[in-house]
């Protein structure tokens with residue numbers, strides 16, 4: 085159950101040398117780890133026709149998307165922009181699922197015109213979709229299964245008070261609209277939340293899908309969403325993917341017998357594929373002792389990694405510059421004019437100004453949730469792939485902040 089040791093190198097290249105070459109703050113991803121995660125899902129679900137639809141929102145760099153494609157994955161996109169990036173990365177329209185949440189219908193039409201299947205998440209959207217397309221375009225329905233699951237309230241999205249999906253209790257209405265427009269429903273979808281540990285939750289969700297599915301004769305797939313939990317520190321529990329694979333696949337195969345046809349099983353992992361592949365490298369800018377605490381200030385903050393502030397998420401951090409140093413308690417804080425505590429009360433090897441600190445689990449919802457708050461620049465990104473560290477996003481420059489600003493005469 086323990087997380088891996090703190091790495092000092094990826095594929096034989098030291099993290100320090102990458103930081104020297106590209107500067108800090110810097111996001112670094114280990115491409116091999118992403119491929120390993122994809123393979124472990126494929127192994128865990130080997131007895132069903134599995135399609136992996138990577139949740140692009142977790143990390144949407146085009147080079148990462150290309151890597152996912154090369155490893156055999158498809159994608160789930162949540163905005164028309166994500167759809168377009170995925171297409172630029174080489175995904176065909178049929179490999180992309182578009183799962184919008186309450187977007188303008190124009191955006192839905194744009195996706196449909198690109199040939200991308202839409203996951204319908206409200207009855208009004210089903211009505212609009214049916215009125216325009218009738219039975220001419222295949223579609224999926226996002227069901228809200230009313231299951232309370234997820235690491236915290238903000239990322240629990242399958243319960244009865246969640247904005248997502250169409251309530252399973254509204255199935256009769258769903259069926260009425262499908263019938264009214266003869267909408268060609270080829271898939272049913274659920275996504276109950278993120279950081280879900282328990283295999284039983286995926287089974288419970290599956291049972292909701294199985295029951296609903298008997299009302300839809302044209303299905304080709306059932307989509308179980310994402311949400312597998314990864315370890316954020318040594319000893320942290322993580323989803324036992326083999327157990328989920330074995331149990332869900334067995335139930336799925338039994339269901340397919342009953343349904344009378346072999347369907348595809350879709351999964352939409354984000355964190356599971358990319359969280360552990362990513363590292364955020366920052367430099368210590370000041371070590372500041374106060375009467376009660378010792379703060380390490382770094383050249384980063386909530387503008388680069390918002391998860392600790394937004395979800396009280398724990399990101400392990402270590403001092404790569406002084407690995408043998410005596411351990412001391414620190415609060416690692418950002419340079420933003422907010423209380424952006426990135427790591428609270430952590431034992432780190434003695435930190436000096438200029439040391440390089442490494443945050444782990446920075447691959448998922450790291451740079452994809454970054455901003456320019458405090459007029460700060462977003463970091464560069466580097467992918468280590470086939471033994472080479474290559475820049476996959478340039479560091480922002482001052483001009484980027486001004487690019488879309490319009491200065492008027494005052």
Ligand code: LLP
Nearest residue numbers: 139275278279310311312352353354355449
């Ligand atoms: N499918 C759908 C429809 C989703 O909304 C999500 C995530 C996923 C799949 C992937 O979930 P994952 O496997 O990554 O748990 N920013 C939060 C997580 C928000 C997840 C939003 N939806 C965080 O950093 O914890």
